[in-house]
Amino acid sequence: MDNCIFCKIAKGDIPVKKLYEDEQVVAFNDVNPQAPTHVLVIPHTHIATLNDLTHDNQYLIGHMATVAAKIAKDVGHAENGYRLVMNCNQDGGQSVFHIHMHLLSGRQMEWPPG
Amino acid sequence: MDNCIFCKIAKGDIPVKKLYEDEQVVAFNDVNPQAPTHVLVIPHTHIATLNDLTHDNQYLIGHMATVAAKIAKDVGHAENGYRLVMNCNQDGGQSVFHIHMHLLSGRQMEWPPG
Numbered sequence: 001m002d003n004c005i006f007c008k009i010a011k012g013d014i015p016v017k018k019l020y021e022d023e024q025v026v027a028f029n030d031v032n033p034q035a036p037t038h039v040l041v042i043p044h045t046h047i048a049t050l051n052d053l054t055h056d057n058q059y060l061i062g063h064m065a066t067v068a069a070k071i072a073k074d075v076g077h078a079e080n081g082y083r084l085v086m087n088c089n090q091d092g093g094q095s096v097f098h099i100h101m102h103l104l105s106g107r108q109m110e111w112p113p114g
Numbered sequence: 115m116d117n118c119i120f121c122k123i124a125k126g127d128i129p130v131k132k133l134y135e136d137e138q139v140v141a142f143n144d145v146n147p148q149a150p151t152h153v154l155v156i157p158h159t160h161i162a163t164l165n166d167l168t169h170d171n172q173y174l175i176g177h178m179a180t181v182a183a184k185i186a187k188d189v190g191h192a193e194n195g196y197r198l199v200m201n202c203n204q205d206g207g208q209s210v211f212h213i214h215m216h217l218l219s220g221r222q223m224e225w226p227p228g
Contacts, residue, residue: 050196059176062177068164072202080204082164084201085197089195092223093223104226105206108205110228111228113207113216114223
């Protein structure tokens with residue numbers, strides 16, 4: 001997707017400090033952090049929203065969660081805890097239409113979640 | 115897990131209105147809803163926290179997200195949007211130590227997510 005900022009980040013066309021990368025996903029810091037650790041995990045594959053998940057790519061979300069949990073452990077926040085968030089469309093607060101998982105940690109997260 | 119309320123719900127020992135069920139997961143309404151639609155998707159298998167995901171069960175999270183997206187569609191909120199949230203341990207705000215995914219929809223979700 002030529003105009004997708006997350007595709008450009010995944011391909012390396014926009015340079016970011018990658019915290020993790022494998023064949024399926026890339027992780028990097030959110031530019032507007034809402035917690036001491038605020039990381040985004042995105043797939044290399046362009047999938048616009050959670051509504052576009054198919055049987056073939058549903059397991060990607062599981063991998064994204066596993067990577068987020070690994071990063072939480074790497075930064076020393078696994079035991080204290082963290083929150084994972086995915087937003088879909090306007091009501092969900094989705095701002096970039098390439099699915100991404102937010103990892104937030106390093107502070108007490110409040111309820112409700114937005 | 116004898117004392118786990120979500121294990122009891124999954125087994126049917128505590129009756130709830132199940133919105134969805136298959137061999138892997140059960141979905142039902144949160145008892146303290148934070149949005150017009152606030153559903154929990156839980157696995158039948160007892161997994162205490164996201165830190166306890168293993169290579170073998172990581173894909174469960176993908177299935178939980180797919181089920182949540184299906185429920186959002188069923189209630190007519192897929193296009194307007196929704197938020198998926200998973201909490202781990204104290205800082206994440208986890209209250210029941212059997213992993214669960216929150217689906218929140220039917221209102222504008224705010225930022226930050228708690």
